[in-house]
Amino acid sequence: MERIPILRMGEFLLVTIQVDMHDRLVTALQEDLTSQIAASSAHGVLIDISSLDMVDSFIGRMIGTIAGMSRVLDAETVVVGMRPAVAITLVELGLSLPGVRTALDVEKGMVLLRAATRRRLGEAGDGRDEK
Amino acid sequence: MYTTEVHQKSREEVIARQQQEMLELSTPVVKLWEGILALPMIGTLDSARTQIVMESLLQRIVETGSSIAIIDITGVPTVDTLTAQHLLKTVTAARLMGAECIISGIRPQIAQTIVHLGVDLGDITTKASLADAFAIALERTGRAVRRVRAGS
Numbered sequence: 001m002e003r004i005p006i007l008r009m010g011e012f013l014l015v016t017i018q019v020d021m022h023d024r025l026v027t028a029l030q031e032d033l034t035s036q037i038a039a040s041s042a043h044g045v046l047i048d049i050s051s052l053d054m055v056d057s058f059i060g061r062m063i064g065t066i067a068g069m070s071r072v073l074d075a076e077t078v079v080v081g082m083r084p085a086v087a088i089t090l091v092e093l094g095l096s097l098p099g100v101r102t103a104l105d106v107e108k109g110m111v112l113l114r115a116a117t118r119r120r121l122g123e124a125g126d127g128r129d130e131k
Numbered sequence: 132m133y134t135t136e137v138h139q140k141s142r143e144e145v146i147a148r149q150q151q152e153m154l155e156l157s158t159p160v161v162k163l164w165e166g167i168l169a170l171p172m173i174g175t176l177d178s179a180r181t182q183i184v185m186e187s188l189l190q191r192i193v194e195t196g197s198s199i200a201i202i203d204i205t206g207v208p209t210v211d212t213l214t215a216q217h218l219l220k221t222v223t224a225a226r227l228m229g230a231e232c233i234i235s236g237i238r239p240q241i242a243q244t245i246v247h248l249g250v251d252l253g254d255i256t257t258k259a260s261l262a263d264a265f266a267i268a269l270e271r272t273g274r275a276v277r278r279v280r281a282g283s
Contacts, residue, residue, distance in 0.1 A: 080229060084189030087224040096223045103229040104196055 004029045006036050012044040012113055013037065013075075014106075018051045026062045033066060037073045043120075044113040045070045048106055050081030060095040067100040076116045077101065080109035158184045160191040167268045168197045169261070173206030181217035185224060192230045199268045200225055203261050205236030215250040222255055231271070233257070235264035 004025065007014040013036060015029070037045065047066070067077040078101045090097065101116070103109035158180065163169045170188055174180075188200060202218065204210070222232040235258040237245075245252070258264040269275060 079227075082228045084186060084193060084224075084228065087189060087227040088185060090227055091220050091224045097227060102227055104192070104198060105229075108198065108229065 003032065006032055008036075008040060008042070011042055011117070012046055012110075013040070013042045014046050014048070016048040016051075020054060021052060021059050023058055026059055030062065030066055030069065034069050034073065037070060037075050042075050043117045045075050045077045046106065046109050046113060047077065047079050048081050048109075049079060049086070050083070050105070052086060053083055055086050055089055057093050057095065060090045060093055060097070064095065064097045064100060067097070071099070076113060076120075078103055078109040078113050078116075080104065080106055154180060154183055158187055160187050162191075162195055162197070163201070163265060164269070164272075164274075166195075166197045166199060166272050167265070168192065168195065168200045169203060169265075170200060171203045171206065171261075175209065176207060176214045176217055178213075178217065181221065185221045188221065189224060189228060192225060192228055197230060199231050199233065199271060201233045201235055201261065201264045201268060203236040203264070204234065204241070205238070205261070207236075207241075210241045210244055212248050212250060215245060215248070215252075219252070219255075231256075233264045233268060235259070235261045 002019070002025065004015060004017055004019075007016075013033070015033065019025070033045065036042070045066075047063070049063075063079060067079070070077045079097075080103045082102065101112060103112050159171070161169050161171070168188070168191055170184065172184065176184075188202075191197070192200060202221065204218075207214070218234065222234070225232045233256045234252070237257055237259060256264075256267065258267065266276075
């Protein structure tokens, strides 16, 4: 069975979806990703869906679920490169994905992810290591 | 009888064509600055128009890689719950793509109507004028406008 690769980039995980998603693939991705986050103790997940040109309500909801699961495992999620048609479809389906961070492309997504993790690490350390 | 039918049909065609042209004319998406788009809306917002506006805005966001879009509703005469719903949809779609929307040009009457109707604009940034919206957009992209010499 085919699977979506999860690449490790430093403290972040990069997931690029380049095939059409079907339900079993998404469920497999969800399992792989959660176990990878736990294994590598990643602080951020970047999901690139720029090649995805069809979504249904199940996949839309799964994107939200994956983000929620990552947050529970202490990793920020950024979804990047959503196409206009996909965005319109999700809105019309009533899925506004609250709580999911978004960015236009991978580069901007990385900047966002770095800023988010830095802010969080800064809060955790009370800024003491800035001396 | 036949003449009347032909006449009527040709007039309907003209009206349909004009409507189509008006749709295309009335929804320009302009680039204000690197990474900042503006969408000056003029006229009443119905479902068909909002659909076109939404599509052209999202398309331009992708083309220009803009992270901020300003929707200016100075030219929108009335806002009802449906219009507000359409606006919210557009803003949400843009957010899903990674761009932030600012709504500007809200006239006092429209502000009153929105609150009276109980429409919740959530955490969308709203500004009274396009200038204010542009200022906040520049600030968010890390830019500022300053005076280089004393003007008149």
